[in-house]
Amino acid sequence: MSSLPANKRSPTITDVAAAAKVSRATVSRAFSQPHLLSAETVARVTAVAAQLGYVPNHTARALSTGRAGNLALMVPDIGNPFFTALMRGVQTRALEADYATFLGDSDENPELEDVLIAKLSAQVDGLIFAAPRLSDEALTAHAHRKPLVLINRDLPNIPRILIDTASTYAVAMEHLISLGHRSIAYVEGPPLAWSNAQRLKAVRSVARKHGIRLIRIPTARPTFECGQASVRELIDSGITGALAYDDLMAQGIMAGLASHGLSVPDDMSVIGCDGVLATRAYPPLTSITVHCAEAGEQAVDLLTDLLQGRAASSTTRLVLPTEFVIRATTAPPPRGHAHGMLPRTEPNDTPAQDFTRGDSATHPRTE
Amino acid sequence: MSSLPANKRSPTITDVAAAAKVSRATVSRAFSQPHLLSAETVARVTAVAAQLGYVPNHTARALSTGRAGNLALMVPDIGNPFFTALMRGVQTRALEADYATFLGDSDENPELEDVLIAKLSAQVDGLIFAAPRLSDEALTAHAHRKPLVLINRDLPNIPRILIDTASTYAVAMEHLISLGHRSIAYVEGPPLAWSNAQRLKAVRSVARKHGIRLIRIPTARPTFECGQASVRELIDSGITGALAYDDLMAQGIMAGLASHGLSVPDDMSVIGCDGVLATRAYPPLTSITVHCAEAGEQAVDLLTDLLQGRAASSTTRLVLPTEFVIRATTAPPPRGHAHGMLPRTEPNDTPAQDFTRGDSATHPRTE
DNA sequence: CGGTTTCATGAAACCGGTTTCATCATAATT
DNA sequence: AATTATGATGAAACCGGTTTCATGAAACCG
Numbered sequence: 162m163s164s165l166p167a168n169k170r171s172p173t174i175t176d177v178a179a180a181a182k183v184s185r186a187t188v189s190r191a192f193s194q195p196h197l198l199s200a201e202t203v204a205r206v207t208a209v210a211a212q213l214g215y216v217p218n219h220t221a222r223a224l225s226t227g228r229a230g231n232l233a234l235m236v237p238d239i240g241n242p243f244f245t246a247l248m249r250g251v252q253t254r255a256l257e258a259d260y261a262t263f264l265g266d267s268d269e270n271p272e273l274e275d276v277l278i279a280k281l282s283a284q285v286d287g288l289i290f291a292a293p294r295l296s297d298e299a300l301t302a303h304a305h306r307k308p309l310v311l312i313n314r315d316l317p318n319i320p321r322i323l324i325d326t327a328s329t330y331a332v333a334m335e336h337l338i339s340l341g342h343r344s345i346a347y348v349e350g351p352p353l354a355w356s357n358a359q360r361l362k363a364v365r366s367v368a369r370k371h372g373i374r375l376i377r378i379p380t381a382r383p384t385f386e387c388g389q390a391s392v393r394e395l396i397d398s399g400i401t402g403a404l405a406y407d408d409l410m411a412q413g414i415m416a417g418l419a420s421h422g423l424s425v426p427d428d429m430s431v432i433g434c435d436g437v438l439a440t441r442a443y444p445p446l447t448s449i450t451v452h453c454a455e456a457g458e459q460a461v462d463l464l465t466d467l468l469q470g471r472a473a474s475s476t477t478r479l480v481l482p483t484e485f486v487i488r489a490t491t492a493p494p495p496r497g498h499a500h501g502m503l504p505r506t507e508p509n510d511t512p513a514q515d516f517t518r519g520d521s522a523t524h525p526r527t528e
Numbered sequence: 529m530s531s532l533p534a535n536k537r538s539p540t541i542t543d544v545a546a547a548a549k550v551s552r553a554t555v556s557r558a559f560s561q562p563h564l565l566s567a568e569t570v571a572r573v574t575a576v577a578a579q580l581g582y583v584p585n586h587t588a589r590a591l592s593t594g595r596a597g598n599l600a601l602m603v604p605d606i607g608n609p610f611f612t613a614l615m616r617g618v619q620t621r622a623l624e625a626d627y628a629t630f631l632g633d634s635d636e637n638p639e640l641e642d643v644l645i646a647k648l649s650a651q652v653d654g655l656i657f658a659a660p661r662l663s664d665e666a667l668t669a670h671a672h673r674k675p676l677v678l679i680n681r682d683l684p685n686i687p688r689i690l691i692d693t694a695s696t697y698a699v700a701m702e703h704l705i706s707l708g709h710r711s712i713a714y715v716e717g718p719p720l721a722w723s724n725a726q727r728l729k730a731v732r733s734v735a736r737k738h739g740i741r742l743i744r745i746p747t748a749r750p751t752f753e754c755g756q757a758s759v760r761e762l763i764d765s766g767i768t769g770a771l772a773y774d775d776l777m778a779q780g781i782m783a784g785l786a787s788h789g790l791s792v793p794d795d796m797s798v799i800g801c802d803g804v805l806a807t808r809a810y811p812p813l814t815s816i817t818v819h820c821a822e823a824g825e826q827a828v829d830l831l832t833d834l835l836q837g838r839a840a841s842s843t844t845r846l847v848l849p850t851e852f853v854i855r856a857t858t859a860p861p862p863r864g865h866a867h868g869m870l871p872r873t874e875p876n877d878t879p880a881q882d883f884t885r886g887d888s889a890t891h892p893r894t895e
Numbered sequence: 896c897g898g899t900t901t902c903a904t905g906a907a908a909c910c911g912g913t914t915t916c917a918t919c920a921t922a923a924t925t
Numbered sequence: 926a927a928t929t930a931t932g933a934t935g936a937a938a939c940c941g942g943t944t945t946c947a948t949g950a951a952a953c954c955g
Binding site: 183184185186187190197198199202221223224225226227 | 902906
């Protein structure tokens with residue numbers, strides 16, 4: 162019936178120029194460089210424009226200025242709250258800087274990642290890759306074509322924001338060890354993820370230092386289901402504490418343990434990472450708090466700096482700190498397993514001051 | 529040092545034309561209308577283009593064709609798994625149809641919604657609003673400007689996809705009642721959400737029919753935290769079963785109950801909606817399964833139909849069915865509260881055939 | 896008061912494609 | 926063989942802005 166999108170061609174700069182009896186250049190200036198015009202001209206033009214319902218055509222503007230006014234964020238999995246939080250930070254900051262945001266979800270698939278990048282990079286001024294799964298070479302190649310900021314990937318000559326979880330995983334390990342755990346598992350994240358490698362290294366080094374048995378449990382994807390599926394192996398291996406790659410997997414592990422009739426933390430201690438789901442678990446999850454949204458904001462800042470040729474050289478390397486927060490999923494190992502007993506900690510939801518990282522990492526650090 | 533984004537201006541159609549010794553028009557045709565050219569010319573041009581690394585400029589193309597090749601998806605909260613699932617469906621289908629997707633998260637805020645729309649609509653061919661919080665008037669106004677598809681909002685003259693959860697909430701109510709519950713709460717979603725109104729109506733009508741006491745618990749936002757916060761009221765009100773607006777809230781309710789020392793389903797039955805988190809809860813949540821991704825795909829299909837003037841009149845109204853799935857969070861009310869006793873159901877994770885909706889709603893229905 | 900700035904504005908080129916229309920060669924038709 | 930389709934290609938206009946450069950008027954200056 163009423164064929165909705167009314168086909169009345171929207172007014173162009175020429176229409177406004179005619180109506181306001183000025184040149185097209187003047188209309189253009191009224192919108193983009195008003196200070197070049199007399200106040201009264203600006204007033205008249207904008208009035209006429211408003212009356213006609215004129216809005217500058219974004220595409221035309223993009224073509225002639227060469228600036229798209231858009232940026233793209235690529236994430237491996239928007240299903241993961243870590244990335245949705247990141248996305249929020251990006252969108253907020255992008256909007257403040259007057260950019261619109263494309264979102265690409267690569268579904269952990271490097272090839273889809275490439276396809277999406279190809280599709281998006283044509284219409285953006287810059288890209289943000291969060292935890293990309295692409296190869297170093299592919300990333301470097303992309304960085305040569307478009308301004309690019311990485312999050313959680315450490316490549317020389319590409320500006321990047323790194324979330325330092327490694328040192329906090331070390332703290333978490335120490336925490337488990339101080340509770341008396343002697344046999345601990347690290348439930349791994351994606352093999353291609355930088356952060357997985359970092360965390361593994363940190364955890365290994367602490368285990369070695371204390372002579373603790375550490376087992377690695379590889380998983381297909383960082384999902385609830387994979388966490389859940391790892392439980393069989395966790396139980397069989399006889400460990401008493403599990404460090405998961407992230408909160409989502411930790412939650413899966415908790416659910417898996419529960420369905421095996423085991424309770425957390427009495428039968429097993431579990432620690433997550435990201436902090437995004439920690440308070441949504443029951444009992445609340447001891448976890449590493451990551452300021453995801455802040456990482457997104459910083460990425461946008463870095464990118465806009467880059468686009469405006471400000472500071473931010475391509476060697477910028479920003480490291481964001483994280484905090485270890487003890488909640489209710491860590492406790493001494495069960496009697497049968499304990500090699501050292503400590504008083505039972507009281508579940509609480511406030512940051513454990515003793516374990517919060519010191520000044521050295523409290524503020525972003527540029528190198 | 530190596531200032532990364534190499535500033536070598538990327539080759540234009542003119543460069544390719546010169547190198548291939550053909551006109552710019554021919555190069556253009558080689559890419560957009562190859563059938564108009566001789567096979568050998570196409571081959572030569574594309575070869576030269578490839579060698580030069582030429583890629584058609586998306587913006588220029590958009591300007592001259594008037595088609596942006598983009599679409600935008602607006603959601604109230606990407607933190608909610610319902611919307612991330614939807615988003616995935618949209619992205620997948622959009623990519624197949626060769627569209628890139630802008631994502632806008634309005635944070636449940638109608639004003640931000642408007643700002644984002646203004647920002648995005650300039651560079652998209654069409655919009656998809658999922659569960660918009662804007663007023664009917666504002667939405668209609670937008671629909672007059674740009675092709676627009678609604679998800680979970682029922683406005684005449686705007687093509688829309690509706691997820692029929694209402695009739696399945698009725699089934700869920702019947703389920704609780706058949707278990708013996710006589711006092712039930714509906715923990716509400718956003719007052720501005722169409723689906724909330726639908727669900728409330730359905731639940732009310734069943735309650736009235738059976739003479740059941742139904743209490744409404746309004747909440748600020750459909751979040752885990754608000755679900756959790758509603759628990760105090762749930763307990764005080766003496767109800768034995770809670771129907772939540774969605775899985776996220778149901779999860780919050782479960783966590784809240786747990787921290788009050790109450791167990792699900794022994795002390796209280798809980799039912800969620802969306803199915804997205806149901807298997808991530810412990811015990812697994814009895815919930816209404818929604819095919820979120822499918823809704824997103826359908827929305828894109830509808831929109832592309834609309835854009836190509838195909839079928840899809842502006843009065844299209846697609847209704848997607850949902851299914852009631854009994855898992856482990858519903859059981860007869862505790863003794864003290866029971867007004868009617870039934871055998872305890874065995875927790876299971878397969879769709880309860882008896883409660884799956886019949887044929888009438890199994891297939892999308894167009895009116 | 897003539898000469899130099901400064902300021903507001905317009906004409907026209909430009910961004911990088913697409914598309915209409917004209918042209919010309921070749922194939923098909925009579 | 927003359928005529929008409931047909932097909933491949935090029936010239937130029939166009940999409941809707943921005944921006945350079947030129948121009949004329951007003952302000953400034955010694």
